[in-house]
Every structure is written in structure tokens, then in C-alpha cells.
Amino acid sequence: MPVHTIEWVADGSDTLVPGRIRLVDQTKLPGELVFVETCDPQEVWTAIKTLQVRGAPAIGVAAAMGVVAGIQGSNAATGAALAEEAAGVAKRLATSRPTAVNLFWALDRMTGVAKANAGLAPAELKERLAQEAVKVHDEDVAMCRAIGEHGATLLRAGQTVLTHCNAGGLATALYGTALAPIYVAQEKGVKVSVFADETRPLLQGARLTAWELMQAGVDVTLICDNMAAQVMKEGRIDLVMVGADRIAANGDTANKIGTYGVALLAQAHKIPFYVLAPTSTFDMSLGSGEEIPIEKRASEEVTCGFGKATAPEGVQVYSPAFDVTPAALITAIICEHGIARPPFAESLRRCHAMV
Amino acid sequence: MPVHTIEWVADGSDTLVPGRIRLVDQTKLPGELVFVETCDPQEVWTAIKTLQVRGAPAIGVAAAMGVVAGIQGSNAATGAALAEEAAGVAKRLATSRPTAVNLFWALDRMTGVAKANAGLAPAELKERLAQEAVKVHDEDVAMCRAIGEHGATLLRAGQTVLTHCNAGGLATALYGTALAPIYVAQEKGVKVSVFADETRPLLQGARLTAWELMQAGVDVTLICDNMAAQVMKEGRIDLVMVGADRIAANGDTANKIGTYGVALLAQAHKIPFYVLAPTSTFDMSLGSGEEIPIEKRASEEVTCGFGKATAPEGVQVYSPAFDVTPAALITAIICEHGIARPPFAESLRRCHAMV
Numbered sequence: 001m002p003v004h005t006i007e008w009v010a011d012g013s014d015t016l017v018p019g020r021i022r023l024v025d026q027t028k029l030p031g032e033l034v035f036v037e038t039c040d041p042q043e044v045w046t047a048i049k050t051l052q053v054r055g056a057p058a059i060g061v062a063a064a065m066g067v068v069a070g071i072q073g074s075n076a077a078t079g080a081a082l083a084e085e086a087a088g089v090a091k092r093l094a095t096s097r098p099t100a101v102n103l104f105w106a107l108d109r110m111t112g113v114a115k116a117n118a119g120l121a122p123a124e125l126k127e128r129l130a131q132e133a134v135k136v137h138d139e140d141v142a143m144c145r146a147i148g149e150h151g152a153t154l155l156r157a158g159q160t161v162l163t164h165c166n167a168g169g170l171a172t173a174l175y176g177t178a179l180a181p182i183y184v185a186q187e188k189g190v191k192v193s194v195f196a197d198e199t200r201p202l203l204q205g206a207r208l209t210a211w212e213l214m215q216a217g218v219d220v221t222l223i224c225d226n227m228a229a230q231v232m233k234e235g236r237i238d239l240v241m242v243g244a245d246r247i248a249a250n251g252d253t254a255n256k257i258g259t260y261g262v263a264l265l266a267q268a269h270k271i272p273f274y275v276l277a278p279t280s281t282f283d284m285s286l287g288s289g290e291e292i293p294i295e296k297r298a299s300e301e302v303t304c305g306f307g308k309a310t311a312p313e314g315v316q317v318y319s320p321a322f323d324v325t326p327a328a329l330i331t332a333i334i335c336e337h338g339i340a341r342p343p344f345a346e347s348l349r350r351c352h353a354m355v
Numbered sequence: 356m357p358v359h360t361i362e363w364v365a366d367g368s369d370t371l372v373p374g375r376i377r378l379v380d381q382t383k384l385p386g387e388l389v390f391v392e393t394c395d396p397q398e399v400w401t402a403i404k405t406l407q408v409r410g411a412p413a414i415g416v417a418a419a420m421g422v423v424a425g426i427q428g429s430n431a432a433t434g435a436a437l438a439e440e441a442a443g444v445a446k447r448l449a450t451s452r453p454t455a456v457n458l459f460w461a462l463d464r465m466t467g468v469a470k471a472n473a474g475l476a477p478a479e480l481k482e483r484l485a486q487e488a489v490k491v492h493d494e495d496v497a498m499c500r501a502i503g504e505h506g507a508t509l510l511r512a513g514q515t516v517l518t519h520c521n522a523g524g525l526a527t528a529l530y531g532t533a534l535a536p537i538y539v540a541q542e543k544g545v546k547v548s549v550f551a552d553e554t555r556p557l558l559q560g561a562r563l564t565a566w567e568l569m570q571a572g573v574d575v576t577l578i579c580d581n582m583a584a585q586v587m588k589e590g591r592i593d594l595v596m597v598g599a600d601r602i603a604a605n606g607d608t609a610n611k612i613g614t615y616g617v618a619l620l621a622q623a624h625k626i627p628f629y630v631l632a633p634t635s636t637f638d639m640s641l642g643s644g645e646e647i648p649i650e651k652r653a654s655e656e657v658t659c660g661f662g663k664a665t666a667p668e669g670v671q672v673y674s675p676a677f678d679v680t681p682a683a684l685i686t687a688i689i690c691e692h693g694i695a696r697p698p699f700a701e702s703l704r705r706c707h708a709m710v
Contacts, residue, residue, distance in 0.1 A: 030667035198657065200555065200579035206666040214667055221671040224555035224657055225581035226613025230678040233615065258581025260588065261620060268619045302553065302579055303561070306661025311553070311561040312385035312569055316576040323585040
């Protein structure tokens, strides 16, 4: 079982409010495991802003809980006044990260619930909002768990999975996406091992994936990205499991830079390549991955990523943040509704229709 | 033209001795260009030991010159006594690096010349040994130059070369192997661009290749290793040029970890993949690359490579230093005698016979 990335901790046993948010401070990883406990919405804003909490699903949960933290001490005389306050807190939290879709989605959901229940007494509305935030959390856990259950059917005891970047529990409330099958298998007594690409430039594989798997007692081995081909050639990898940032209707998958290369290497070694992601990642409006824009990142992440310069001053750098793996290289896409296999145009539509 | 990695600088204009060794301190790169100037054999020992000079050919040149530095101030009464002293200096220098073949080769060559010329007067023998050391240097330059001339015939103006690790001028006396065609083309007014893989874990691509190409005025762009596939997919790469640590009789090539992956990616994108190395790298006693042992490196190079820990303490690491690229993925092997194409069993034997 991985570490709980984020939880709501009620002070008493009868009600959810008053309570606190408890989250892993991911900026301290992998050096030390430090939890932030807070009931201050400004601290939640800072936690999102400074990447103490990261990963779209985990940010959504933090934002929802941040709204509760912001209104639970309110002296508003009516539910309507309290709903107004909740909207104000949400508006402030929305400024923490510019492009996190789950952030805005979670805040809209909370303000919507507040408005719809403005007729309640303030104390009741506070409890109702806390329930909603916990529901956002629990739904995320259930979704990851479902991905894990489906994905675990692809794993046999003694197998070794290669993964890239961190699509693990730390990016969600619990379990993660690409790593969920490994945790579910572990719970069922099926032991698998993992090779984790360190994932340059930001080393999410080394800092986060290796850390959370070690915490959970999963056998994990860290490699540099350029070692994956050799590790596959030596017969050490049985299958690849990665997450996704966006999946087009035809199955083309945008994910962390390096994923496409891993998919090509897996094909060359006849190793199955699986993408694991919730249906919220499916973008059925995109016919193919060619329509997915690729963000370019700052050169400093490559040249000074470790606290000192590791390249000549002024060197030109090309640093795409993502790449697109063509559907033809993907064995299957696993979402909360099941395992989609080629042709993806049909199987993804079926999964998406279950939402 | 790249920087001269190592040179013998005579104090006067008539004779080579007395003189000094002038070498680029590669431990200061890419931050600053500092030259070590020394006529102290102990400082040469330290320069080799601490990687101020690195790359098998450059180490050989440094060792040969180190022998001259060690005996040029001698008061030996006879050539035979001086030859004894030269053997003593060589024996000490041989302890600087345990596995550098060129180191032992160059030292044996110097002591052989000393012994064969022990009948000369001491002053004459000193000059003779200095000539031999300069010859070791000049032969390396000529060999790299020849590789560059042959390789440059594969380049057209405006093309872009992807390279991995550093098989550049800094690893040899001048020009390098994989980068030699780029410098030769530049001298002929043919401008090509380079993408350099940073080459984890030790970042030779970022620290050395990017640096020496920038110094020479070659257009170079640095990428992380895991970006190579995407860069190829975007059509930015016309051909791949890499060095080699050891080439088996069938063409299988051992080189820095990550090379095999690049070769697979090149094949998937239909990009020519060239290996550039002197015939001294050919090991005709090996039937195939499967007989080449792969050195495993310490985990710290992966987990603490940048002055701070970037992975959890105690994490398992798998770090092969080299990989073997099967001959089937190699378009041609370029040595000082020409361009060998498949079937390599024949073409390499022909090149090797020219030695």
C-alpha cells in the first residue's frame, strides 16, 4: 500500500468539520517524509503553488479540501452568505496553478454544491461541503483502484514492470494510475518488481516513483533513461506501464518526454506496452495525437537541474516536455472501466461512454 | 577547429627538450577553460588519475610526454642509465589508471625506444624520446584526421548529426572520432549542426561534447537522452555518429550506455547510424558482441551525480557503463582506412589488415 498523498482528518469523531488537511510535502522527497497539516486555505494555496502537492488528481483533492478549510471557521449568519464565502475562497485557490484542469474542475464542483445547498443552515452547509471534498478524494481513490484492478489482471507473480516518470500514488489521492496495478497486485499477494526510469530533466522517476515504491515495500530498481534498451535486451522487463496526460480518440497518447522512445524500444524487444489513465484523460475531440501541442520547457531544467551547472553557459537546449506515442505502439489502454484494446477508435469510445 | 587537448611545448626553437606538456584541465569544464602546464611527471600522473586528461588516446599521449618530462632534467652519465630512469618513470605513470589500454601501450613504446637507443649520448636520447612522444601525439591527430576525412564524405551542408557521449577532440589529441567528420567538414566550409545527448549518468555530452563544439563554433543543441526519439520523429536528425570502445569481428559495437537505444530509435526512423573508431578499437578475436563483458558502475553516479542526492537513500540501482549495438543496426563503421559497410566480417578484416 502506498503512502496516502492527501487526506482530510476530522478533529472529532461525529462530524467532518472542524478538521485539517494532511498531505505529503513532495518538495521534501526523496530526502524525508514530512506531512503538512493545515486548516489555512492560504497554506493550501502555497502547497499547490510550490508543488508540495502535485499531479492533477491530487491537486483537485487539495483544492476541494482547501475550500472547506477556508469556510469551516466562518461566522456567516446564513447558508447563502457561507456559499458566497466558499466562492471567494475558491476564486483565490484557482490562482495557484494556471493550467491544472482538475484544480478548476474541483473548485467548480465545490462552489456548485455550496450554491445548490445555500438554503441549509451554515453548520449543515459546512458539513455538506466537507462531505463533498471527501467524496472528491474517495472518487479519486476508487477510480485509481479500478484502474489497478483491471491492470492487475495483466500481471503475473515474478514479473518485472518498467515505468517512466511518476504516474503513481503521489500524483493522485492513492494508488496512482500506472502504478495502481502493482499496488493492487501486492495487496493480493502477487509480487512484481519494477524498473523505474529516472526521467530527466526533472527526475520524477528517481525522486518520486522509486521513493513511493520503496515506501510500499515494492522491489524497485532505478535506471537512467538511456539504460532502458539494455535492460530490455537483457530480458529483465516483462511489460511496460506508463500514465498519460492526454489520449486522442484514436489512442495516440501524450505523456512525459521519453515515453515514445520507451514504446519504440518495447516494440523492438516484443514487450507489451500499456497506458493506464482515467477516462477524464481521453480527449475524444482530437482525431489523432498530431493535434496535441507539445509544450517546450526552459533550458535551465536541463542545464542546471541539480543545483549546479552541468552544461556550458549559453548552450542551446531543446526540451519538449511531452511526446506522443502512436496508438500502433500501444498494446492496451487501461482505464477505470476496463481494458481497451485496438482498434482504439472503438474501444476508447465504449469506455468513454460509460462515464 | 576544436581546442588542442594536449600538446608538447618546447622552451626553445631548436630542440624539443627542455619543454612542457600543455593540456586542457577537463575537470574544470564546462565552467572554464584552464590549461595545465607542467614538466613534472608527478603532475602528469595526477592529471591522468584525476581525469584532468581523459579518453584513451589522449591518456596515451599524456603518458608518453610524461616520460619525457620525467627524464629531461636527468644528470644520467650514459644513455643506458637514462633509459633505466625512463623505465622507472614509466612504471610510476602506469599506476595512474588501471584499465587504460593506450596508457600501457604508450609507456611500452617509450621504454622500448629508450632501450633500443641506449647507446646514444644522454642529450641525444632525451631529444629522441621527445620526438617519439610528439610522434605518438601526431599519429593520433593524423588517425583522427583520417577518420574525419572519410566520415566527412557522408555529410552534406545543412544536415544535422545526433551524437551520444563524447567521442570528440577532448578524448584524443585533436578532432576526436565521432566528431572528427564535423570538424573536417567545417574546415571545408560545409556547415552541419549537432544534437548532443547529455549522456547520463556522467553527462559527457552536456559537459564535454556541447562545450567543445561551441568552442569550435559548431551549431550544437543539447537534449536529454530521453528526447532523442521525439527529436528524430520531428525530422530534425539526418544521421547519427557515435564512437566505440570495442568492435567485434562481426561489427557488433560496445560503446557508452545508451548507444544501443539510439541505434534502435534511428532504425525506427530510418536514419543512418554510423560508428567512428580507429582500427585499434577492433577486437578481431571476438566473434560477436556477446563476448564483450559489460562493466557495472557504482549507484552513486546515478543517485548523487550532481552534488546532491536525487534519489531515495538506499535505492537499488542498475547501472551498466556500456551496451552493445548489434551490427545489423549499424549503417557503416568508419576507421582511419576508410568506410566499412556490411557485411562487416569482410570489410572490417580488410581495414584491420591495413594496420
